[in-house]
Amino acid sequence: MTPTIKDVAAHAGFSIATVSRAINAPHTVNPVTLEKVRQSIEALDFRPSPLGRQLRGERSRLIGVVLPTIANPVFAECLQGIDELAAAQGFRLMLMTTQYDTERERHAIETLREQRVEGLILTVADADTHALLDDLDRSGMLYVLMHNDTVRRPSVSVDNRLAAFEGVRMLIAHGHRHILMLAGTLAASDRARLRHVGYTQAMQQAGLAPAPALEIDFNADELAPSVLAHLTGSQRPTALFCSNDLLAMVVMRGLRRAHLDVPRDMSILGFDGLAMGELLAPPLSSICSPNREIGCAAWRRLIARIDGSYADASLSLTLPHTLREGATIAAISNGAQAPLVPRAREVNEGATHPAAPSSPYSAADPTTQTAHLPD
Amino acid sequence: MTPTIKDVAAHAGFSIATVSRAINAPHTVNPVTLEKVRQSIEALDFRPSPLGRQLRGERSRLIGVVLPTIANPVFAECLQGIDELAAAQGFRLMLMTTQYDTERERHAIETLREQRVEGLILTVADADTHALLDDLDRSGMLYVLMHNDTVRRPSVSVDNRLAAFEGVRMLIAHGHRHILMLAGTLAASDRARLRHVGYTQAMQQAGLAPAPALEIDFNADELAPSVLAHLTGSQRPTALFCSNDLLAMVVMRGLRRAHLDVPRDMSILGFDGLAMGELLAPPLSSICSPNREIGCAAWRRLIARIDGSYADASLSLTLPHTLREGATIAAISNGAQAPLVPRAREVNEGATHPAAPSSPYSAADPTTQTAHLPD
DNA sequence: GTGAAAGCGCTAACAA
DNA sequence: TTGTTAGCGCTTTCAC
Numbered sequence: 161m162t163p164t165i166k167d168v169a170a171h172a173g174f175s176i177a178t179v180s181r182a183i184n185a186p187h188t189v190n191p192v193t194l195e196k197v198r199q200s201i202e203a204l205d206f207r208p209s210p211l212g213r214q215l216r217g218e219r220s221r222l223i224g225v226v227l228p229t230i231a232n233p234v235f236a237e238c239l240q241g242i243d244e245l246a247a248a249q250g251f252r253l254m255l256m257t258t259q260y261d262t263e264r265e266r267h268a269i270e271t272l273r274e275q276r277v278e279g280l281i282l283t284v285a286d287a288d289t290h291a292l293l294d295d296l297d298r299s300g301m302l303y304v305l306m307h308n309d310t311v312r313r314p315s316v317s318v319d320n321r322l323a324a325f326e327g328v329r330m331l332i333a334h335g336h337r338h339i340l341m342l343a344g345t346l347a348a349s350d351r352a353r354l355r356h357v358g359y360t361q362a363m364q365q366a367g368l369a370p371a372p373a374l375e376i377d378f379n380a381d382e383l384a385p386s387v388l389a390h391l392t393g394s395q396r397p398t399a400l401f402c403s404n405d406l407l408a409m410v411v412m413r414g415l416r417r418a419h420l421d422v423p424r425d426m427s428i429l430g431f432d433g434l435a436m437g438e439l440l441a442p443p444l445s446s447i448c449s450p451n452r453e454i455g456c457a458a459w460r461r462l463i464a465r466i467d468g469s470y471a472d473a474s475l476s477l478t479l480p481h482t483l484r485e486g487a488t489i490a491a492i493s494n495g496a497q498a499p500l501v502p503r504a505r506e507v508n509e510g511a512t513h514p515a516a517p518s519s520p521y522s523a524a525d526p527t528t529q530t531a532h533l534p535d
Numbered sequence: 536m537t538p539t540i541k542d543v544a545a546h547a548g549f550s551i552a553t554v555s556r557a558i559n560a561p562h563t564v565n566p567v568t569l570e571k572v573r574q575s576i577e578a579l580d581f582r583p584s585p586l587g588r589q590l591r592g593e594r595s596r597l598i599g600v601v602l603p604t605i606a607n608p609v610f611a612e613c614l615q616g617i618d619e620l621a622a623a624q625g626f627r628l629m630l631m632t633t634q635y636d637t638e639r640e641r642h643a644i645e646t647l648r649e650q651r652v653e654g655l656i657l658t659v660a661d662a663d664t665h666a667l668l669d670d671l672d673r674s675g676m677l678y679v680l681m682h683n684d685t686v687r688r689p690s691v692s693v694d695n696r697l698a699a700f701e702g703v704r705m706l707i708a709h710g711h712r713h714i715l716m717l718a719g720t721l722a723a724s725d726r727a728r729l730r731h732v733g734y735t736q737a738m739q740q741a742g743l744a745p746a747p748a749l750e751i752d753f754n755a756d757e758l759a760p761s762v763l764a765h766l767t768g769s770q771r772p773t774a775l776f777c778s779n780d781l782l783a784m785v786v787m788r789g790l791r792r793a794h795l796d797v798p799r800d801m802s803i804l805g806f807d808g809l810a811m812g813e814l815l816a817p818p819l820s821s822i823c824s825p826n827r828e829i830g831c832a833a834w835r836r837l838i839a840r841i842d843g844s845y846a847d848a849s850l851s852l853t854l855p856h857t858l859r860e861g862a863t864i865a866a867i868s869n870g871a872q873a874p875l876v877p878r879a880r881e882v883n884e885g886a887t888h889p890a891a892p893s894s895p896y897s898a899a900d901p902t903t904q905t906a907h908l909p910d
Numbered sequence: 911g912t913g914a915a916a917g918c919g920c921t922a923a924c925a926a
Numbered sequence: 927t928t929g930t931t932a933g934c935g936c937t938t939t940c941a942c
Contacts, residue, residue, distance in 0.1 A: 162651075164919055175929050180921060190927055205674055207649050212920025215586050215934040230611045230618075231810075240606050243632050247639070252646065255630045257618050264622070271627065274582050276537075299580055409814040416816055435606075439784040441791055441816050539935055550913045555937060565911055587936025590918040 163204040165212075172200035183208060214276065222252045223462065224272030226282035228260045228348075232406055234432045234451055235283065238306055241455030242281060249463070251278075260285050260348040266292055273301060279462045281455075283307045286350045287315065304462045306454050309354055311476045314465070316458045318449040318481040320351050324358025327429050327447045327483065328401055332366045335492040336399040336427060339363065340390070342411060343373040343403035352403045355431060359401055378407045383414035391426070392418055398492055399427035405434040405446055412440075412488070423490035433484055445486030450479055538579040540587075547575035558583060589651070597627050598837065599647030601657035603635045603723075607781055609807045609826050610658065613681055616830030617656060624838070635660050635723040641667055648676060654837045656830075658682045661725045662690065679837045681829050684729055686851050689840070691833045693824040693856040695726050699733025702804050702822045702858065703776055707741045710867040711774040711802060714738065715765070717786060718748040718778035727778045730806060734776055753782045758789035766801070767793055773867055774802035780809040780821055787815075787863070798865035808859055820861030825854050 169176040174193060181189050182197040189197075200206075214220055225242060227235045239255070246253050254275060256268035265284055269292055272280060280303035284290055287308035296303050297313075305315035331339050341359045343352045356373045363370035376387060383391075390396065391414075402408035408430035412422055420426050422442065430437060433448020457477055544551040549568060556564050557572040564572075575581075589595055600617060602610045614630070621628050629650060631643035640659055644667055647655060655678035659665055662683035671678050672688075680690035706714050716734045718727045731748045738745035751762060758766075765771065766789075777783035783805035787797055795801050797817065805812060808823020832852055 166919080176920080177922085177930075178928060181928085184921075188927080193927080207645075209651060209919055210649055211586050211590050211651070211918085212934085215590065215919075215936095216921050217934065218921085229615065230605060231608075231615050233606075233608065233611070236605045236608070236611050240604065240632075243605075243630070247631070247642075252650065253630055255618070255628055256622070257615070267622075270582070274585055275627065276584060276586070409811070412816070413814050413818075436784070436811060439788050439815075441787070443788075541935080551936080552913055552915095552938080553911085555935095556912085559937075563911080568911075584935055586934085587918085590920095590935075591937050592918065593937085 162209075163206045165206070165208065167204055168197065168200045168206050171204060172197045220276045220278055221250060222254060222275060222277045223459075224269075224275070224277035224280045224282075225253055225255045226265065226268045226272070226280060226284070227255070227257050228283055228285070229257050230255075232404070233434050233436060234307070234404065234406075234449075237435070237451035238283075238455035238458075241452040242459050245456055245459045251463075258284075260345070265290075269296070279303060279466050281306060281458050281462055285348045287313055288350065302462060302465045304458045304465070306458045307351055307449075309351055309476075313475060314461065315476040316454050316461065317351070317476070317478065318454075319478050320354035321358040321361075323447045323449070323481040324355035324401070324431070325362045326358075327431070328359045328362035329365070330483065331399045331401065331427065331429060331489065332362065332368070334399075334427070334489060336397075337368055338395075338397040339368070339399045339401060340371055340397040341373045341401045341403065342376050342407060344378055344407060345375060346373060349403070355401075355403055373403070376407060376411070378410045382417075383411065388414060388418060391415065392420065397426075399429065399489070402428060402430050405430040405432040405437050405444060408444055408446070408488075409437070409440065412444075423488050427490050427492075428488040430488075433482070437484070437486065442487035444484075445488045446484045448482045448484050450481075454479060537584075538581045540581070540583065542579055543572065543575045543581050546579060547572045595651045595653055596625060597629060597650060597652045598834075599644075599650070599652035599655045599657075600628055600630045601640065601643045601647070601655060601659070602630070602632050603658060603660070604632050605630075607779070608809050608811060609682075609779065609781075609824075612810070612826035613658075613830035613833075616827040617834050620831055620834045633659075635720070640665075644671070654678060654841050656681060656833050656837055660723045662688055663725065677837060677840045679833045679840070681833045682726055682824075684726055684851075688850060689836065690851040691829050691836065692726075692851070692853065693829075694853050695729035696733040696736075698822045698824070698856040699730035699776070699806070700737045701733075702806070703734045703737035704740070705858065706774045706776065706802065706804060706864065707737065707743070709774075709802070709864060711772075712743055713770075713772040714743070714774045714776060715746055715772040716748045716776045716778065717751050717782060719753055719782060720750060721748060724778070730776075730778055748778070751782060751786070753785045757792075758786065763789060763793060766790065767795065772801075774804065774864070777803060777805050780805040780807040780812050780819060783819055783821070783863075784812070784815065787819075798863050802865050802867075803863040805863075808857070812859070812861065817862035819859075820863045821859045823857045823859050825856075829854060 165176045165179050169179045172179065174197060178189060178193060179197055182194050186194055223246060225239065227239065230236045230239065243253060254272055254277060256271065258264040258268055262285060282303060283306045287305055287310040293313055303314065305313055307317050308315050309317040309320045328339060341356055346352050360370040374387060374390060400411060402411060408428055412428060415422060415426055422428050428445065430444050430446035433446050437444035437446050457479060461477065540551045540554050544554045547554065549572065553564060553568060554572050557569050561569055598621060600614065602614065605611045605614065618628060629647060629652060631646065633639040633643055637660060657678060658681045662668065662680055662685040668688055678689065680688055682692050683690050684692040684695045703714060716731055721727050735745040749762060749765060775786060777786060783803055787803060790797055790801055797803050803820065805819050805821035808821050812819035812821050832854065836852065
């Protein structure tokens with residue numbers, strides 16, 4: 161089996177203590193001895209087990225990362241930032257995903273604690289009412305939340321409410337009156353709920369009627385018929401505020417299949433600022449959170465706390481969001497409903513989707529006024 | 536500090552042996568004792584350290600995963616598959632990324648071995664000439680490669696050469712004669728090199744002249760001027776075979792900014808089958824590798840080898856690829872160059888990119904013949 | 911049914 | 927400079 165320090169000692173003809181010193185404090189051992197030990201290590205392909213060291217009470221240099229999924233690039237981008245710093249600072253990462261499931265969150269945290277991680281970086285479904293986090297607080301386990309937007313716990317995020325507020329206000333400034341918010345499962349995301357608060361406030365401030373968020377299963381291949389009805393019916397909104405970029409992309413596909421043009425027939429504003437959104441045609445307008453930087457900041461705060469150099473009293477760090485203009489938002493002259501006009505190109509595109517129905521809409525209306533956003 | 540089995544024993548008034556039994560073989564201890572011990576464990580918030588167990592020679596239940604990056608969804612998709620199975624089977628994952636850098640690959644493998652992983656799942660830059668993998672073979676460390684397409688080592692991938700061959704043949708069948716292959720850094724990807732072989736063979740079979748792959752930095756914000764010149768000059772190709780989907784998306788953005796329409800002015804075929812490609816407009820035509828399934832298959836093979844139940848003699852597993860038709864490939868009537876025609880909509884879009892130059896191309900030509908792919 | 915003790919790989923305090 | 931030894935948390939004989 162894997163060689164131990166004993167094997168090396170026997171092979172080199174010294175005691176295990178000497179071997180240990182040769183590894184951990186080379187300068188304290190006779191150069192000749194050192195060389196012999198080195199050769200034995202080489203010959204046996206020995207590498208010191210971290211078990212022994214950790215058993216001696218040393219640091220595990222292990223950090224646990226708990227994310228809902230890495231299929232959503234938001235989290236992959238964070239993880240990338242974390243991974244960079246971890247590698248540079250000689251830490252190892254243990255990753256667990258939860259699929260937004262509370263039971264799996266519990267299990268992940270438990271598993272990582274068993275592994276004696278020195279700290280945790282996590283994104284959970286709901287940061288405020290999370291008994292598990294209370295447990296962590298109580299037991300002194302160090303952790304930092306990412307994306308979870310709460311002042312009650314150590315966390316790094318953007319100001320979700322404010323960002324959504326500003327985004328929706330911008331939609332309103334472009335003439336939109338009937339704006340709907342789309343989200344995944346609200347129960348699985350405290351961020352989404354805060355974003356809905358921001359949406360509601362912006363609408364109310366403008367004297368408009370906010371609507372409840374429309375929940376979407378954005379793993380499905382098609383938009384649900386009921387959702388599609390909402391978006392294409394006579395009472396359809398002129399703009400959609402999507403709780404995240406992935407959702408926005410799925411909705412855009414659904415609209416395209418229904419022969420609606422973005423942004424002419426429907427404006428779209430996403431949230432997350434996925435790098436990929438820029439590659440779309442048209443590029444997705446989005447409220448950008450600095451995902452990679454959120455990961456890096458969470459890492460720094462966690463390590464600072466672990467090292468005890470954490471003087472900053474403020475628990476939660478709010479990073480600035482930005483608006484990526486993109487090209488999925490059109491200005492409209494008034495809140496009136498623009499008629500839906502299929503275009504030849506859209507019909508062609510639709511033809512590549514066997515399920516796409518022929519257009520139910522009326523012919524072109526030259527009075528439709530559509531202006532693109534200025535620079 | 537974290538409580539140990541000793542603390543529990545003292546608290547419960549029994550020996551550590553009894554506590555250990557209460558945890559690992561509850562039926563062998565007196566129910567009353569068991570209950571007391573349980574309460575002490577609860578009271579102290581004790582969780583058994585894996586160190587002690589592993590020290591006793593038990594399995595670490597730890598698997599190392601080494602990937603170039605998780606910023607590319609190809610790898611995130613694989614990892615998602617691996618993670619699912621790992622969680623279900625009670626294994627932990629330790630993740631390290633390499634950014635396609637050989638030195639970091641070395642470091643990652645070394646680190647994971649030190650951690651006593653039971654096996655490794657990896658994607659490396661070059662599977663065939665990799666001394667590190669030889670080391671693994673020699674030392675009996677179990678591993679399975681993902682994506683690396685080689686018969687010389689345990690691996691799971693698609694047949695990259697064949698897939699590329701078929702894809703390019705399909706382009707040719709659609710009338711394309713001047714087809715260029717674009718890639719990232721060939722040196723960093725044995726897959727890309729195999730795909731270029733497939734491209735070359737398809738071209739030669741059709742009596743066409745294959746070109747060397749054009750290497751692209753697809754992390755840059757803009758396509759390099761020299762690349763753009765290749766794609767827009769008078770000798771420009773009518774179709775691009777992109778070595779991966781992310782690259783294809785970046786190229787599509789570059790073409791859009793240069794006022795070229797996909798697929799009218801240029802057809803694009805990607806490779807990877809990223810879920811996200813489907814969300815593009817038009818949806819990206821791509822040779823799809825079953826990324827998630829590749830991850831799952833790699834996991835199963837690794838675990839089978841670890842459990843010793845690996846009877847299958849064939850080292851490498853080739854999974855079937857598929858073609859996602861998408862809508863980025865146009866049929867052309869002949870190999871002649873279609874004139875470039877900017878359209879009003881494109882100019883509008885270009886306006887959102889401050890750097891976009893005004894169109895250098897001539898006015899619309901109604902004779903341009905463009906047909907979309909049939910269903 | 912329970913406890914005492916050895917030993918897993920390693921480090922560090924102490925001895926030689 | 928090198929060796930001896932205790933002990934880290936735990937499981938597992940072997941006695942009781």
